[in-house]
Amino acid sequence: MKFPSELKYTETDEWVLVEGNIAIIGLTDFAQDQLSDLVYFESLVEVGDVIEVETQLGTVESVKSAGDVLAPVSGEVIEINTDLEDEPEIVNADPYVDGWMFKIKMANSSELDDLMSADEYMEQCEE
């Protein structure tokens, strides 16, 4: 299982890749493994929406359960990976690159300080 060190992580199993003032968000390898085969992805926000931390951005369903994707940071939604609507299995195959879900223009980058490092997240997963 992969926990790339350049990413930040949430307690609710989202990862964040920071590129300038843009946060790219997806579900972690651990999350997709727990969910197993994804069959459904739906965005609950639209491009242009301004969202708060922990706003529900989207929902995923697998053959055995369902889960939420929560916003790790506040800001404006600037892009949604709509490919996942037809092929949610991309998240299983490649959770950190092609399986990205949302891009958010951050309103307050200090919120990133509340997120976990790869090591801290790995520890949480082991519990």
Add this chain to the structure above:
Amino acid sequence: MSEKNIFELSVQGRTGVRYPDIDVPLTEYPQHLKRENLALPELSELDVVRHFSHLAKLNYSIDSGFYPLGSCTMKYNPKMNEQAARQPGFASTHPLQPIETTQGNLVLMYLLQEALKEISGFHSVSLQPAAGAQGEFVGVRIIRRYLQSIGEGHRDKILIPDSAHGTNPASASMNGLKAVQVPSDERGNIDLVALQNMIDNNVAGLMVTNPNTLGLFEENICEVTKIIHAAGGLVYGDGANMNALMGIAKPADLGIDVMHFNLHKTFSTPHGGGGPGSGPVGVIEKLAPFLPSPIVAIIEPGNDEYAPLYGFIEPEQSIGRVKAFHGQFGVLVRAFAYIDLLGSDGLRLAAEHAVLNANYLLAKLKDYYHVPYPRLCKHEFVVEGAWEEAPDIHALDISKRLMDYNFHPPTNYFPLIVHEALMIEPTETESKDTLDEFIEAMISIANEAHTRPELLHAAPATAPLRRLDELKAAKELTVCCTPIFNQDD
């Protein structure tokens, strides 16, 4: 695929019926209404009989074997109940008949209402809701209407434990309430500290299942209901697990204000076959005016000469009808027959045996499967279907392998708070011999998981289509049989 569907068995020109020559004048339909190539299979009568007899043999039911599907209470449905429900006086009456001609049906409904009141401790019962989830919807709607009636309509938050059935938050949401999740503590109870911290002026209530979906009795239930009442909220009870309590504890005594019963499982007629459900709702006195209508009551008292007349009444502030006519009447008859035949002592004994059977299985399996909450269980329990030493084995593999041992799999991947959950509910109707056979199979599978995992991955080896593609089943929702015999397409 070795199993052909009825379209694939079709042979062009084959028929099952020969119609006599037409001896009346033909009526012509307009040309544009005619279809030349109707997609109907062409088979002989014998082809059809064999096809469906074969499918019937492939069916697995409680009448053919052990069915420990957790949360579903797949108990044996006594044939006496079936006989009762099929009596013409019940089966052939129409709900719109004048009540004077259906007094027997109404008396049965009245007595069932009374029996459910006695079992639960509630003031009033409506038999209307058609199933458990509708019962939940009705219960939450009643809570909301009551709060509105006392000027507390702003309360829009309902607390739901993380072990709850998924229908709970759905029922709350459909009533316009916000579902807020309450965590469980390390014993599998509602976390009292977390619950206290969630209390505010917007709490409409709490939805609680007791025993909860881990099969554990909520040890602090009285404390929990007190906290909610003190905050001005009401407590909804999900009666799904009533099989562990009937005849032993009354939900109303535990502080529950409104609850649905799953007649179709606790009181026989298990629903796993897809038959109709029935989810009557019981309430405490102050909620009684809001029950869905109609309710059966004595509308003219009897005297020395005449029997009392039973009829329908509408509670004064009723939330209205939730189903056409009078509920799932056939299931009501079965449930009444079940309750009447067992009596109060029998119901208690059934609950005690359900708990005993579950604890027997738990005690025998706990050395082979990890038990996340190792304490006395009620009518069901949850184990983890995974081992660190067998990383490629999942709960699903164990479930599928059980089919090779000729058992129905337990519920898997629920409740969500247990990793690789297997939820096992034996019910009271199984003998020790059957339980022992199941234990042997489970132990054998645990051993195979460590020594011959390929057997589990290939399971079920005995099912006609082996393992079905669940991913495809969830993604491709359009199932259409191509009429392959159709030459015109």
